[in-house]
Amino acid sequence: MLRKALVSLSCSLSLLLLVSCVPAPEPGEQGTDPAAGAQTDASAITEGTLSQESGQQEAGQGLGQGSLVAHQEGTSPDQGVLEDVYFEFDRSELGAEARDALQRNSDWIKQNPGVSVEIEGHADNRGTNEYNLALGARRAQAVKDYLVTLGNAPDRLSTISYGEELPVCGTDSEECWRKNRRAHFVVRTQKPAS
Amino acid sequence: MRGRSIPRSSHGAGRRVESAGTGPRRAVGWTVAGLVLCWLFAGTVQAQVKGLILGPGAERYRMAVSPLRNLGAVDDGERLSERIADVIADDLDRSGWFKIIDRGAYIENPQRTGVRLGGFDFRDWSTIGAEGLVKGAFLVRGDRVKFEFWLYDVFQQRSIFGKAYQGEVRDARRMAHKFVDEIILKLTGVRGAFDTRIAYVSTGRDRFKEIYVSHLDGTEKKKVTNNRTINLFPSWSPDGKGLVFLSYKTGKPQVMGFDLVTNRETPISTGDGLNLRGRWSLDGQYLATPLERQSNQDLYLLNRSGAIVRRLTKNASIDISPTWSPDGRRIAFVSDRHGSPQLYIVELSTGKIRRLTFKGNYNQSPDWSPTGELIAFAGRSNGVMKIFTIRPDGSDQRMITSNRHNDEDPSWSPDGRFIAFTSDRTGSRRIYTMRRDGESQRRLTGSTANDTHPSWSPRLR
Numbered sequence: 001m002l003r004k005a006l007v008s009l010s011c012s013l014s015l016l017l018l019v020s021c022v023p024a025p026e027p028g029e030q031g032t033d034p035a036a037g038a039q040t041d042a043s044a045i046t047e048g049t050l051s052q053e054s055g056q057q058e059a060g061q062g063l064g065q066g067s068l069v070a071h072q073e074g075t076s077p078d079q080g081v082l083e084d085v086y087f088e089f090d091r092s093e094l095g096a097e098a099r100d101a102l103q104r105n106s107d108w109i110k111q112n113p114g115v116s117v118e119i120e121g122h123a124d125n126r127g128t129n130e131y132n133l134a135l136g137a138r139r140a141q142a143v144k145d146y147l148v149t150l151g152n153a154p155d156r157l158s159t160i161s162y163g164e165e166l167p168v169c170g171t172d173s174e175e176c177w178r179k180n181r182r183a184h185f186v187v188r189t190q191k192p193a194s
Numbered sequence: 195m196r197g198r199s200i201p202r203s204s205h206g207a208g209r210r211v212e213s214a215g216t217g218p219r220r221a222v223g224w225t226v227a228g229l230v231l232c233w234l235f236a237g238t239v240q241a242q243v244k245g246l247i248l249g250p251g252a253e254r255y256r257m258a259v260s261p262l263r264n265l266g267a268v269d270d271g272e273r274l275s276e277r278i279a280d281v282i283a284d285d286l287d288r289s290g291w292f293k294i295i296d297r298g299a300y301i302e303n304p305q306r307t308g309v310r311l312g313g314f315d316f317r318d319w320s321t322i323g324a325e326g327l328v329k330g331a332f333l334v335r336g337d338r339v340k341f342e343f344w345l346y347d348v349f350q351q352r353s354i355f356g357k358a359y360q361g362e363v364r365d366a367r368r369m370a371h372k373f374v375d376e377i378i379l380k381l382t383g384v385r386g387a388f389d390t391r392i393a394y395v396s397t398g399r400d401r402f403k404e405i406y407v408s409h410l411d412g413t414e415k416k417k418v419t420n421n422r423t424i425n426l427f428p429s430w431s432p433d434g435k436g437l438v439f440l441s442y443k444t445g446k447p448q449v450m451g452f453d454l455v456t457n458r459e460t461p462i463s464t465g466d467g468l469n470l471r472g473r474w475s476l477d478g479q480y481l482a483t484p485l486e487r488q489s490n491q492d493l494y495l496l497n498r499s500g501a502i503v504r505r506l507t508k509n510a511s512i513d514i515s516p517t518w519s520p521d522g523r524r525i526a527f528v529s530d531r532h533g534s535p536q537l538y539i540v541e542l543s544t545g546k547i548r549r550l551t552f553k554g555n556y557n558q559s560p561d562w563s564p565t566g567e568l569i570a571f572a573g574r575s576n577g578v579m580k581i582f583t584i585r586p587d588g589s590d591q592r593m594i595t596s597n598r599h600n601d602e603d604p605s606w607s608p609d610g611r612f613i614a615f616t617s618d619r620t621g622s623r624r625i626y627t628m629r630r631d632g633e634s635q636r637r638l639t640g641s642t643a644n645d646t647h648p649s650w651s652p653r654l655r
Contacts, residue, residue, distance in 0.1 A: 068423060068424070068442060068445065071401065071424075072402075072422060072423065074401070090530075090534065090535075090556075126574075126579075127535070127556060127558060127574075127579070128515075128558045128559045128572060128579075128602060128603070129426060129427070129646075129647070130426075130427060130470055130471060130514055130515055130528075130558070130559060131512065131514065131515070131528060131535055131558050131559075133426075133440075133447070133470060134470065134484070134491045134512040134514050135512070137486060137491070138490070138512065141490070160446065160447070161447070162424075162442075165403070165424050165426075166424075
C-alpha cells in the first residue's frame with residue numbers, strides 16, 4: 001500500500017516536472033489542500049479534507065478535482081491543468097473556443113501517457129434533471145469523441161454525467177447557466193476501470 | 195349513547211374490520227340478492243351526490259367534520275378527537291370537492307352527543323349551512339384504538355354510510371385516510387387515494403440529495419437513503435412495496451432497488467454508463483428503461499431478470515423517461531430526435547413511433563394517467579416550466595398550472611384524479627398536489643425546502 005502510494009506520488013511529481021508549459025501551481029502549505037491553495041492567494045491558508053477514494057492525487061498537483069468529491073467536501077471543484085469547456089443551451093456541439101481548449105488539453109494528455117482522464121458532463125438547471133443527465137452524458141461523449149479524433153486513445157478517456165446536480169454557479173442568470181453548461185476534467189494516474 | 199360499542203373484530207392492525215352499513219345494507223346481508231340491492235343502493239347515492247358535486251362548475255359540497263367523541267373513560271391524551279377530525283377535513287379539502295365549514299361555527303358539544311342516528315340533532319348542522327356531516331367516535335385501550343365513522347346527509351337527515359376500524363394508535367391517521375377514501379368512493383364512484391404515500395428527493399438541511407417516503411399528510415417520514423451523495427428519480431414498484439431510484443453512492447450513477455418491507459437496498463444495474471429511470475409495466479413483467487450505449491440513450495424492454503427483451507428506439511437522439519399506458523400496449527417517452535425534447539408514443543405491437551406534442555419546444559417528464567385518458571408532462575412556456583395534460587391521441591393539450599414560477603415532475607395519484615408536482619413558487623422547490631384540471635393546488639403537508647421529484651405510490655394494502 002505504502003509502496004503504491006510512493007510510486008504514485010513520485011509519478012505525480014515527475015508529471016509536474018514534465019508540465020513546464022503549464023503555469024505551475026503555488027505549492028500548498030503543509031497540511032492544507034494543495035489544490036485549494038493553488039487557486040488562492042499564497043499568503044492565505046485554506047484547509048481541505050483529503051479522501052482516499054476520491055480519485056484525487058495525494059498531493060493534488062493541479063490535476064483537477066472530481067465534482068462529486070468537491071460537493072461532498074463542500075467546496076468548489078478545482079480546475080486542474082485541463083481546461084473546462086462550455087456549451088450552448090440544450091446543445092452538445094463544440095464551438096471554436098471549446099475546440100481550442102480541447103486542443104491544449106489534448107496536447108497535455110499526449111505528453112503525459114501515464115494518466116487517464118475522466119470527462120464530466122454538466123448542464124444548467126433549466127429543464128428536467130433527467131433530461132439534463134442525458135444531456136450531460138452527451139456533452140461528455142462529444143468531448144471524448146473530439147479528443148479521440150485528435151489522436152488520444154479512447155481507453156484513456158472515461159465519461160460521467162452529473163446533469164444539473166453539481167453546479168459551479170448557483171443563481172438563475174444567463175451568466176451562471178453558461179458556467180454550469182460545461183465539461184470538467186479529472187486526471188487520474190491509474191487507468192479507468194473498464 | 196355512551197354505552198354504544200364499536201363493532202368488534204379480530205382482524206389485524208389498521209385493516210377495515212366490518213362494514214357497519216346503513217339500514218338496507220345490513221338487513222340484506224351478503225347474499226347475491228343483497229349484493230344486487232347494495233349495488234342499486236350505492237348507485238342511488240352516487241347519482242344523487244355525484245350530480246351535486248362533480249358536475250362542471252358545480253358548487254363544492256359544504257361539509258362539517260365534527261371532532262370525534264371519546265368513548266373511553268380516560269382523557270384523550272393524544273388529542274385524537276381533533277387530530278383525526280383534522281386529517282379527515284384536510285383530505286376532504288385537498289380533494290377539491292368539499293368546502294369544509296370552520297370548526298368555530300359548530301354548535302353541538304361532540305363529547306355530549308351521540309354519533310349515530312337519533313343521538314344528535316341535524317338542525318345543529320343545517321343551521322350552520324352543512325350539507326354533509328362526518329361524525330365519529332373512538333375508544334383507546336393501551337396501544338390500540340377502535341374508530342367508528344359516519345357520513346350523514348344533513349338535508350335528507352339520513353346516514354349515507356358508516357365504517358369501523360381498529361388497529362394500533364400509531365396507525366390512527368391511516369384509518370382516517372381510509373375512511374375519506376370510502377367517502378370519495380361513495381360520492382363519486384371511484385375510491386379516493388389518500389391512503390397512499392409519496393416518495394421524493396430532498397436535500398433536507400444539507401446539500402445532499404436523499405430519497406424520502408412519507409404519507410400524503412407528511413407523517414411517517416422515512417429517510418430511504420443516507421449516503422451523502424446524489425440520489426434521484428424514485429419510482430414505485432407496482433405492488434407499492436419497493437422503490438427504484440438512481441444513486442451516485444458508488445461514485446457512478448447506478449439504479450438501486452429498495453425494499454420498503456425489509457429495508458434492503460440492492461443494485462439493479464451493474465453495467466457501465468448512465469442508466470436513467472426505468473418504469474415497470476403495471477403487471478410487473480417488463481421494465482421499460484433507457485440504456486446508455488456510446489453515451490446515447492435508447493429505450494429497451496427488459497424482463498424481470500434484467501435481460502433485454504426488445505430494443506424500442508434506435509437513433510442518435512436522447513430517448514428517455516418512459517411511461518406505460520395502463521393497458522401495457524403503448525409507452526410514451528421523451529426524445530430530442532427532431533432537435534428539441536418532445537413527447538412520442540411507441541406502439542408495442544407494431545414498434546411504430548409517433549410524435550405526440552407539437553406545441554412548445556421543451557416538453558419533458560411524461561406520466562401516463564393510471565386511468566389512461568391523459569398524459570401529464572412538464573413543458574416550457576414563457577421561459578418557465580408548467581404542467582400540461584394531453585390526450586394520447588394528441589388532442590386537447592392544456593396548461594394546467596399558470597403562475598410565473600417553475601412547476602415540474604408531474605406524478606399521478608393511483609385514482610387518476612390528482613397530480614403531485616414540484617414548484618418553486620415560494621422561492622425554493624416544494625411538493626404540491628392538485629386536481630387534474632389544475633384546481634385545488636395544495637402544498638404537501640410537511641414538504642420542506644428543496645423537495646423534488648414526487649412519485650405517488652399505488653394504493654396501499
